[in-house]
Structure formats: structure tokens, C-alpha cells
Amino acid sequence: MAAEIPEFTAKDVAIHNSTEDAWMVIHGQVYNVTKYLNDHPGGAEVLIDTAGTDASEAFDNAGHSEDAFEIMAEYRIGKLKGAGNRKTAKPVKVAASAAPKPKEPSKARGITTTIGATAAVAALGAAGFYYASGTGAFTALPNLIFLNPALSKNTVSRTRGLGFFEGFLLASAVFGIAGGVVSQKIMKLLHAHPSFMNYPPHIKIPKAAKPNILLQGGWLHSSTYQTLPLVKKELVAPNTYRLVFELPNPQAVLGLPIGQHIAIAADINGKSVSRSYTPVSNNADKGVLELVIKCYPQGLLTGGYLEKLQIGDEVKFRGPKGAMRYKRGLCKNIGMLAGGSGITPMYQLIRAICEDDQDTTKISLIYANRSEKDILLRQELDAFARRYPKNLQVYYLLDSAPKSWTGGVGYVTKELMAERFPPVGVDSKVMICGPPGMVNAAKKSLVELGYKKPGSMSKMSDEVFLF
Ligand SMILES: Cc1cc2nc3c(=O)[nH]c(=O)nc-3n(C[C@H](O)[C@H](O)[C@H](O)COP(=O)(O)OP(=O)(O)OC[C@H]3O[C@@H](n4cnc5c(N)ncnc54)[C@H](O)[C@@H]3O)c2cc1C
Ligand code: HEM
Structure with missing residues (x-):
């Protein structure tokens, strides 16, 4: 007979909440992770922080692989009372339901719809009138439409022979066409009016509803590594490469929600190593990742693997991972602080916000680097700031700056953040x-400025979000 699986209540689990004794619930199963703390690739801190609680959501947000599921089995000690028999954790998926609801129709579309509806009602009324009057003024219509001499011979009897249905169709056609022509003319007039819809390019005009492709699922798989070939490798700054990988077909989309990242894995000296990266492409860029x-000579994955990649090499990816899934309306003001290659998740959000006609979020970015040549994606950032000044302001900060430098110099300070970032309480996030x-220095300063201290695992609702 199979051994009984021990059952624990949430209260039983709650008392095991320290570094010496850490239990947790993940999807109805109870784990004792005390001996795994120091081996956990995501760090001991996140496990200690969630010890004694139900950590399912945080576990899912980290986007664990099949390897993690295998390791978990070793630490499982039972199940949560009343939790059913679910054995495996739910992998993170880009839910189809994440697509936003269709937007309200635009003003212009509303006008067209009204005119169309009026034409339809008029047509229906005319049909009724035609049917009721029999030989009235409308009886001439069929002849006018079909220009058929045979019919004109006996207009009255022929038209009397038509029933409600034919009359309805004919009148609908005439009034429908007339309605369409009139509505087109009105729309042309509206578009031509200088104060309406003819804004300069940097002002955002709401557009008609479209599905948000940035939220769509795609090629990525959250718990299984899949490979893509490298098709382009370009040095863009010291030790920094732009790497372009080809998706299986030119129409394929990556399927990475804005704000999330992917993992790259490789076997290095017989050991599997994985690290997180945020693509600068998104679902709008079909066929590529x-x-x-930035590659570090001593870096395990970058120096030991990515820097040496040759065109045609296959690289292992999985995702999406991470707690941030940006959607318009997350908050009104965002202060962003990026250092070096830490610009990539910020760039992803900046691009999505600026390219979305309906997103009015205000971003103030402080981007810190050692020297001017280390600034990544500068052209792109400057172009967004120029084109969408209401969405984005950029402040570059350098450790060592050239004489002509007009940006900031030195480290990020509390005073600088107070000056450039939105204050607490104005629907803001950093x-x-x-x-x-x-x-760490920035976290401390922000708490002094009144921001709520973030936990070790960031959540979308945090005032200070750490990627
Ligand atoms: C969510 C997320 C997204 C990321 N996106 C990107 C991205 O788009 N592009 C990118 O280049 N990196 C990104 N990173 C960083 C990346 O995951 C790795 O940490 C980095 O590539 C170093 O890995 P490694 O194995 O080469 O170095 P490791 O072997 O882990 O580190 C070895 C040494 O390298 C140096 N080093 C490593 N990382 C840094 C660093 N960030 N700053 C300074 N020195 C460092 C240190 O000297 C360190 O001791 C991201 C990280 C996270 C968490
Ligand atoms: C028994 C429980 C757990 C096991 C066995 C486990 C295992 C792993 C493994 C193997 C990885 C490396 C990446 C991968 O292969 O997925 C990882 C990464 C990570 N884990 Fe866990 N984990 C556990 C619980 C948790 C929990 C509860 C959290 C959050 C509170 C968490 C947060 C993370 C994070 C943030 C990473 C790094 C992800 C990244 O690369 O961006 N883990 N974990």
C-alpha cells in the first residue's frame, strides 16, 4: 500500500519561517527548503522572505524551468490540507485573455456609425412607405436603378407585383448608397479641418481599437528551453553586442509581454548556467529576437559563452519570466533608474509607452554609466525623448565625463532622484x-524620500520595482 502523504495546515507551515527552518507552499504542496537556501539560483533571500507562506505566485513569476520542478521533488514533505491533488506548479503562460478589451470607438467612427444607422433606418422607413403606397413616388425607383426598358413598359403593374421584401431591398440599396456617400463627404470635411486630427506628429491621437500585439503569446515557452540561431552580431559599445536571433519563420512573434525577460542557458565547463536578459525587440518585430x-571577461555566461558566439550558433532560450507585465494605465508617472546594461528593461517599457498612441504615462529616466561611450541605445532614447517629450525625459549621468558634457556627473544621489523623479502619492512608481x-544605494535613498521599501521579490504593485 502506498504511504500516506502527510498533510499540513497553513498554520503548520507558517511557523517554519526562518533561515534555520524554512517551509513553504507552492501550488498546494508543502516544501522544506531549509537545505536548499544556499543552492537556490534565485538567491536565498527570496526563499527566506517567502518562508512560512504560500509562495505560488512568486514562484510562477520567476518562470521556473523543468530543472526547478525536478529539484523541487526532493524537498517536498507533504501537501496542504484541503488543497486537492495538484502535484505540479502551474507554468507561467502568456494568457490569451491578457489581451485588452476593445477600446471605445473613436469619435470619427462614432459619426460614421450614426450616419450609417440613420441611412439604414431611412431605408427601412422608405421600404415600408413604398410597400404601403404601392404606386406612389417610389414606384419609379426600380426603373431608375436597373435602367431596364422592359420594366418601364408597365411600371405600375410591375412595381405592384413587387412585395415588401423586394421593395425593402431596393430602398435599402438606394438609401444605403446615398448614406455612404454622404458620410464619406462628411468624414473628408472633418479630416480636412485644420483644428481636428491634423496635429503635429508628436501629439498622440487616440486610434480605433486594435488587439494589443505586445501582449500576444508567441514562440517562447515558459518552462522548456528552445533554440534559435544567431544571425547577426554587432559591437555597439565597449564589450557590448547587439545579438540578433532568427525566429522559425518571418511572421513569428516572440511572445514576450512588456517588462518581462527571457533566460539564456548554456553548458559551461560541464555545468548548466542560466542568466536573464531583456530583449530590445518586442512582438511588433516579427521574425527576430x-x-x-554587455560581456564581462570574468562573467560566466557572457565572457565564457555569449562573447564567443559565431553566426549560425544555436542558443537556448526560455521565458517569459519576471513579475512586471506592463499595461497602459499601470500608473501615471514613472521614475526610472538604469545603470549600464540595466537600460534594457527600461527601454522595453519606454518603447511600448512611446509607441502607444493612447499611453500618456510620464517617464523620467536617469541613466548612469562609467563613460559616454558606454551609454547604450542612446540614439533610440534621444529619438523617443525628442519625439515624445510629454512621455519621456532622459538625464544621463557619467562617472567620468568629457569637458563638453552637459549631463550629470558622479553617482546617483537622493537629491538627484528627488529632483528628477515623481514624488510619492501622485500615482507614481520608481x-x-x-x-x-x-x-542598494538607490533603494535606501528612495525609502528616505518616502517610497515604500520593496521586498526581495518585486511585485507589479510595488512603489519601487526592481527588475
Ligand atoms: C531581469 C534582468 C534582465 C537583464 N537584462 C540584461 C540585458 O538585457 N543585457 C545585459 O547585458 N545584461 C542583462 N542582465 C544581466 C545578466 O543577467 C547577467 O547578470 C550578466 O550578463 C552577467 O552574467 P555573467 O554570467 O556573464 O556574469 P557572472 O558570472 O554572473 O558575474 C561575474 C562577474 O561579472 C561582473 N558582472 C556581472 N554582472 C554585472 C553587472 N550587471 N554589472 C557590473 N558587473 C557585472 C562582475 O564583476 C561579476 O563579479 C539582466 C539581469 C536581470 C536580472
Ligand atoms: C522548492 C522550491 C524552489 C526550487 C527548487 C527553485 C529552483 C530554482 C532554479 C533551479 C532556478 C534557476 C532557473 C530555473 O532553472 O528555473 C531558480 C531561479 C529563481 N527562483 Fe527558484 N526555486 C524554488 C522556489 C522559489 C520561490 C518560492 C521563489 C520566489 C519567492 C523563487 C524565485 C526564483 C528567482 C527570482 C529565480 C531567478 C530567476 C531568473 O533567472 O530571473 N524560487 N529557482
């Missing part, structure tokens, strides 16, 4: 990505 990666020293 594009990354900007997002940070960069080297640990910068991230």
Missing part, C-alpha cells in the same frame, strides 16, 4: 535595474 548584452551597488 534582438538583445543588447523602477530600478543595474549593478547591485547602485540598486
